[in-house]
Every structure is written in structure tokens, then in C-alpha cells.
Amino acid sequence: MLFHLYRRRLRSHLAQELLAGSGIAVAVALVFGVLVANTSLTSSAGALIQQVVGSAHVQLTARSPAGFEQGLAGTVKRLPGVRSSAAVLRENVSVAGSRGATTVQMLGVTAGIVNLGSLGTKNFGAGGFRFSGGLILPAVVASAIGAEPGSRVTVLAAGGAHRVRVGAVLSGSLFGALTSSPVAIALLGVAQRLVDMPGRVTQILVQPRPGADRLVKGELLRIAGGRLDVTPADNELHLLDQAIKPNSQSTELFSAISVMVGFLLALNAMLLTMPERRRFVADLRMQGYDRRQVLLLISFQALALGIVASLVGVALGDALSSAFFHRVPTYLASAFPIGAKQIVHPTTVLAAFGCGVLATMLASLTPVLDLHEGRAVDAVFRESGGRGETINGRATRMLGIAGMASIAVVTAFVLITPGLTIVGGVALALTTLLLIPAMFAGIARALPWMGDHIRSSALVVAVSELRATSMRAVALAGIAGLAVYGSIAIGGARGDLIRGIDRATAQYFGTADIWVGTGEDIFNVNRFEPGHTAAAIARAPGVASVRSYQGGLLDVDTRRLWIRARPSQDHAMIEASQLLHGDLARATRLLRQGGWAAVSSGFADERHLHVGDAFSLPTPSRPPRS
Amino acid sequence: MNQRVLELREVVKHYPSGGGETVRAVDGVSLTVSPGEFVAMYGPSGSGKTTLLLLAAALIVPETGSVLFDGCNVGELSERESARYRLRDVGFVFQSFHLMPNTSALDNATIKLTAEGLRLSEARRRARPWLERLGLGKRADHTPERLSMGERQRVAIARALVNEPRLLLADEPTGNLDSRRGRETLELLRDICHERNIPGLLVTHDPDARELMDRAYTLRDGHLTDSSDIAEPAAIVS
Numbered sequence: 111m112l113f114h115l116y117r118r119r120l121r122s123h124l125a126q127e128l129l130a131g132s133g134i135a136v137a138v139a140l141v142f143g144v145l146v147a148n149t150s151l152t153s154s155a156g157a158l159i160q161q162v163v164g165s166a167h168v169q170l171t172a173r174s175p176a177g178f179e180q181g182l183a184g185t186v187k188r189l190p191g192v193r194s195s196a197a198v199l200r201e202n203v204s205v206a207g208s209r210g211a212t213t214v215q216m217l218g219v220t221a222g223i224v225n226l227g228s229l230g231t232k233n234f235g236a237g238g239f240r241f242s243g244g245l246i247l248p249a250v251v252a253s254a255i256g257a258e259p260g261s262r263v264t265v266l267a268a269g270g271a272h273r274v275r276v277g278a279v280l281s282g283s284l285f286g287a288l289t290s291s292p293v294a295i296a297l298l299g300v301a302q303r304l305v306d307m308p309g310r311v312t313q314i315l316v317q318p319r320p321g322a323d324r325l326v327k328g329e330l331l332r333i334a335g336g337r338l339d340v341t342p343a344d345n346e347l348h349l350l351d352q353a354i355k356p357n358s359q360s361t362e363l364f365s366a367i368s369v370m371v372g373f374l375l376a377l378n379a380m381l382l383t384m385p386e387r388r389r390f391v392a393d394l395r396m397q398g399y400d401r402r403q404v405l406l407l408i409s410f411q412a413l414a415l416g417i418v419a420s421l422v423g424v425a426l427g428d429a430l431s432s433a434f435f436h437r438v439p440t441y442l443a444s445a446f447p448i449g450a451k452q453i454v455h456p457t458t459v460l461a462a463f464g465c466g467v468l469a470t471m472l473a474s475l476t477p478v479l480d481l482h483e484g485r486a487v488d489a490v491f492r493e494s495g496g497r498g499e500t501i502n503g504r505a506t507r508m509l510g511i512a513g514m515a516s517i518a519v520v521t522a523f524v525l526i527t528p529g530l531t532i533v534g535g536v537a538l539a540l541t542t543l544l545l546i547p548a549m550f551a552g553i554a555r556a557l558p559w560m561g562d563h564i565r566s567s568a569l570v571v572a573v574s575e576l577r578a579t580s581m582r583a584v585a586l587a588g589i590a591g592l593a594v595y596g597s598i599a600i601g602g603a604r605g606d607l608i609r610g611i612d613r614a615t616a617q618y619f620g621t622a623d624i625w626v627g628t629g630e631d632i633f634n635v636n637r638f639e640p641g642h643t644a645a646a647i648a649r650a651p652g653v654a655s656v657r658s659y660q661g662g663l664l665d666v667d668t669r670r671l672w673i674r675a676r677p678s679q680d681h682a683m684i685e686a687s688q689l690l691h692g693d694l695a696r697a698t699r700l701l702r703q704g705g706w707a708a709v710s711s712g713f714a715d716e717r718h719l720h721v722g723d724a725f726s727l728p729t730p731s732r733p734p735r736s
Numbered sequence: 737m738n739q740r741v742l743e744l745r746e747v748v749k750h751y752p753s754g755g756g757e758t759v760r761a762v763d764g765v766s767l768t769v770s771p772g773e774f775v776a777m778y779g780p781s782g783s784g785k786t787t788l789l790l791l792a793a794a795l796i797v798p799e800t801g802s803v804l805f806d807g808c809n810v811g812e813l814s815e816r817e818s819a820r821y822r823l824r825d826v827g828f829v830f831q832s833f834h835l836m837p838n839t840s841a842l843d844n845a846t847i848k849l850t851a852e853g854l855r856l857s858e859a860r861r862r863a864r865p866w867l868e869r870l871g872l873g874k875r876a877d878h879t880p881e882r883l884s885m886g887e888r889q890r891v892a893i894a895r896a897l898v899n900e901p902r903l904l905l906a907d908e909p910t911g912n913l914d915s916r917r918g919r920e921t922l923e924l925l926r927d928i929c930h931e932r933n934i935p936g937l938l939v940t941h942d943p944d945a946r947e948l949m950d951r952a953y954t955l956r957d958g959h960l961t962d963s964s965d966i967a968e969p970a971a972i973v974s
Contacts, residue, residue, distance in 0.1 A: 114856050122838040393834045396795060398823025399851050400816045483815070487795045
């Protein structure tokens, strides 16, 4: 009966079903696209980090790209309880091929990494790559720069350019996330030579024997001696989680708005078919269908529509995500190896799919209300207005009062706890929806008054139509309102962020006319000896002065800090637009003296620091300094 | 003894009106329709005629009084029982047909049979003779959009009769038909009541229907009177 009746429905109301299905699919696509884009950011980096660490549980790691002496790898290997270990060198470099250049993270590895099953080496016997000398590039990097196995590429690192042969290009499912990650793999010795870090590594991955985790960690801490970190092998993922927070907040807000817009879109799409659905239900009941049968029928039809539309929505969202949403902020891509691969978790699919089906089910509830015991079976035929599409005055008043009360409560909460601003914003968007029927009723009352003065028959007809289908009109107004709110809230936030970054960047780089460095190294963390290069530039005609800058990334607790040093001759030591507390002139003077630092508000808040306070940081290779 | 009798005893049904007043749709009506009898109910719009039909179909329950069919008080049935009563015992013909668009006449006629769990092929097999009897044998595969108003009404009648009901209710079945088609339809309903020996209750505005009925009544302000005041068509408010 269920299939038969739904087949009839599809035949008799195909256009309406398609319309409703399209609305739901668009809603699911919006939600899925945003969710995938959000999870892909951490997941692609996470997948690469997991591939690098393999079966290692713990690592001895440098706090900065400067690394530590390779000799420690032998010491770690001989520690009691260590099953296997591997030294790794990681450094950002530029690789250039026939088609262009890109920034990648150089991974210098030893054969010991095979024992950890890292970097797809577990597929060694199944066609995995061999440590053949030159560079091994993932397919996405090779494709971007126009490299292929056997060809030569240029590696720009540490102020030098090296021509290196491409030993292999990784593609296919054997290497997973590695194929789409911004990395270049080389034997440790080759990597050390290319980045000019002879005898240095940045981390040692360790897999303890079963039950020896605590013992190994203790031994590693002893070796670290306060100058190196001992962390879980996938610690970088936690650092990324921290760094990604500002981006995540805007994405979360956008996700929440998308869910709301999506739900309203689905609701509105369903509302278009609702009068006819209600009449159909009333017909069936008058013919002798009981409540259980009708409920089963409504649920089945909503489920069928929801499932099909949500599946289409997931497919659309997948395309939407890769085409529009999957953009990695530059500041993250420069500090973490975030891949281009779109990662889709089963939970993301389930969440978007579930939202679509749930929205369809909820939006289909109106005919179920007609099944209420006290309601006449043929009530739908006797209603005035757009047959079940009106909102009565009492409901409008109640919603209005609830909306006003909610706005007051949310505003009070946000004023007391500013940290709840984003949650409050979403809550305000929701509560504002409650006011729409009241606003709508007000406008509907005002329009006839205007009509008396304007004498427009079209206005009268429009008002009548709006009143007759007020539910649908309110849903449409809700979508429009949320869309405007979303674009203003998100667009405004993003605009602020971009304007702030642009201004800070302009001021930071404005201290010199020409910068010499590695491409896309926005943090100035790639180091090289300026020596001869600086002298040669200084001799060039028209050059007034040459100054050296150095940035660095330092892992401290749960954060990856950007440390930057600039010469005291610079006319500005900090960007004026970025100053929140303190006096610019005094800060500049103190920074030039040395021994002083300007810190971000996030760092200051975390450590409860005020202007003039002292703080200490662990140094890359020595005990903490204040 | 055949007990398929529709009996209304002192039935009262009032509705609240928008202005806080009460509309006495049915106010102490008593009526008996015997098996094989086709009875007409006249009355102006809003006089309670349709309410009477809804009471008989157990779609609404009376405030006081009782509606009995085959000795059973249908006003006391549970929701499930009343749905079963409508499905198995009642054939209800509506003025506005309520046919599913883009669905063949045959499939429209099977709607009650599929509710009983019949396979579609079996439901179609059982519905087809009714369409043929109603002169729609060659139009069975046509959708309502391709049928005339009279044909649509006959599909609606087929749908009401396909479960071989024991009580026939018709709400203005000729309201959308020309006089010739209207007369044919009423004759058909009357013949079915007589043939199958089932009671039939018709609500109509059509004064010409009077001569086809076994009995006729007028409902005015919720009260039932005999049909002597049925006059010229111009006197009927529709």
C-alpha cells in the first residue's frame, strides 16, 4: 500500500515533489559542504601526521625548525623499552618545476621509518616507493609544478638552490593522504644537505615495546633535559586544533546559519506541498484509512523524500565543498602541512543526511496535526485562508513574546559573558525568527492603510495573498532574514579578519621596499645566511640599506607560536594597527633596547600577562629564558 | 431479518461560530433509512445537511442522541473502529470528487481496496467491473484530467462502491453535473440501493431529484421536516 500510494503521489504531484526534494537537497548540500570543508582542514593534516608517525606513540621533538643533533637518534634507539625509532627532519622549502613553484614541507627520513610503517612504507612490498636518492613527490605537488619521475626540480632552501632528481611520484590509494599533501620526501642525508642542516633532525619518533610506554617516556624526558619536548607522536594535530580556532569559529557560525537556512529552506519547500498533502490525508481518512495507516503513510513518504533528497544533497555538497568552501587560510598552510585532499568522514555524511531526513520529517508534521483526536477529519476543507497555511493571532502573539524574552535573556548573557558572543549570535538569529510572524502581521496591517492612500488594487491583492499563506511567507522571510544575517555576521567577521591581516601585513612588510626570501614564506621562518647575498645586494646601485629579518615557529604547550625578530633600525617595531594595550612609542623604544617583547592578546590572556609583566618561554635548544 | 438500517435518534450537533454564538447544525433529528431505501435531504446552505452525513459516516460524533447502523452505535466507535466502518460499510460520494490527478480512473477506484491490504492487481481486478457498470470500461486508464465532469463523478461513485458498502452516503453528487448527467447519476445510486438492498442517504439541492427518491426531507435550522416545502428550483439557496 505504501509503495503503491507513493508511486501514485509521484505520478500525480511530480513537480511538487521535485520542488520539495530540490529544497531539501540544497539545504543538505549547504550543511554538508560546510561540514566537509571544516573537517577536511584538520583531517587532511591529521591524515598526513598519522602517516608520518605511523605506529610511533611518542616523540622527542625540537621546539622549532632549528632541530637538534642527529646523534640523539642512536641514543634513543638504544634506550630500554624502545621497540623501534626513526629520526625525521622537517623543514619548509620551495620546489620549482617546469610549470611553477610551490611551498612544501621537506621530510628527511631514514630507513628506520619502515619499522614504524610510516609514509606508506607498509606497502613497500606492494609497490611502495623506494629510498632511491632523489625527491619523492606526492601527485598533487608533482602535478602543480610539472614534475614527473626522472625529471629534475629545483629546491629553494636555506638561501640556496639545488637541482634534484624526482625519484618517484606518489599516487593511488596505497599512500592515502600522502598523495595530496604538500610534502617532499628525501633520505635524511639528502634533506640535510638541501636545507643546509647537516647532522640535524627535528624529531625522533619512538614506538615503545608493549607496556613500556612509561619507561620510555621517562628516559626520553631525561634525554630531553628541558631543552627538547617529549610529546605524543601526533601532538602536532593538537597544535593545529589550537591554531585553527579563529577559523573554526567563523566556520562554526557559518555551519549553524547554514543548518538554520537549510532547515527553513526544506520547511518552505515542504510547505508548498502541504495544503495538497493535508487534503489528500483528509480524503483518505474520509474513505476509511485509520490514523495508524495515515501516520505510516506520511512518515513513509517523508522518509522516502528525505532519503532521496538528502542523498542528492550530499552529492551536491561534496561538489560545493571542493569548489567553494575548501580554502585553507594562508597562515595555517604556512605553519602546518595541510593537504588539499577533501576528507569526508562517515559521521559528516550521517550528520548532513540525518539533518535532511529530520527536516523533511519535521516539515511533514502538519498533516499529522490533523490526526489530533479533537480535530475534525475534514477540517482542512473548512479552513479559511490558504488551507492550513495561516498563523493565528494567538500563536503570533505568543511567538512575539517568546522572541522578545529570548532576545533580552541572550543579550544579558552575552553582556555578562562576552565569550558567548558567537553562541549568542546564533541564538539571536533563532530568536529573531520568532518575531517574524509579529512583524509580518504588523506589515500586513500597515499595507492596507497604505493602500487607502496609494489606491493600488495590486497592493490589496498582495496583502490578501500574504495573509492567506502567512506560514509560507513567514518561512520565506525567515530564510531571507537568516541569509542577510549570515552574510552580514560572517561577511563582517571575515571582512574584519581580512582587513586586519591586510593592514598588519602591509605595515609589517612596509618597513622595506624589497624583500628577499623564500616564496610563500609569510612568517619568514625559512632561514638562510644572508652573508654574501646581503653584501651583494648592498652593492647594487640604488640600494640604501639591507637589513636581516628572522621569524620562527616555536611549539609551547598547546600552541605553535610565531616568534619574529626584526632589526632595531626598522622605523616601526610593531604594527600600529595591532596595538591593543600600551603606548606605541614606549613599546618601540623598549623593543629596540632588547629584552622586551610584544605579545598577542591571546598569549597574554592565556598567561594573565599585563603590560610590564615578565614571562618565560622555553627556548628551542636551551632551558627557558625570561 | 435484514438489519442494515440507518437510524438517527434525537441527534444533536452544535458548532461554535466565530462570533461566540452557537450554530445548531443538527438539533434533535430523528430519521430512519431502511434497507433498499434511497432518501433525500434538502435544505439551504448551512442548514446541517452535510453534518448529518458526517454523523452517519462516523466522521463526527453527536453531542447527544445516537446514530445507529446495523444496530451498532457508530458514535461510540473508537477512531480505528470508525475508520474500519467507513472503509468496509460506508460508500461516501463527495460533490467535489476528490480524485487523485494524473492517476488513472481505475487506480483512483482502488483506493479503498488497497487500504484493506489487497494487492494492486487484485484491487484493479475488483474495481474494473464497477467502472464498466458505470460506463467507464473504455476510459478506465484515463486520468481525471482527460475525463468529463460526469465521468469524474462516476469514477468517484465507483470508488465509493468498490468495497460493496452496506450504506450509501452522497453529498451533492450532482452539484457539478448538467441536469441529464445529474439525473443519470441519481438513478444509478437509487438502483444500487435497491439492487443491493442497502440504505442510501442523499444530500442535494436538486429539486428534480425528488421524484427519484423513496422519501425526501428538508433540514432547516437543524430541524427535520417533510419535503412538502420543496418548490421551484429558484427557491433553493445554494
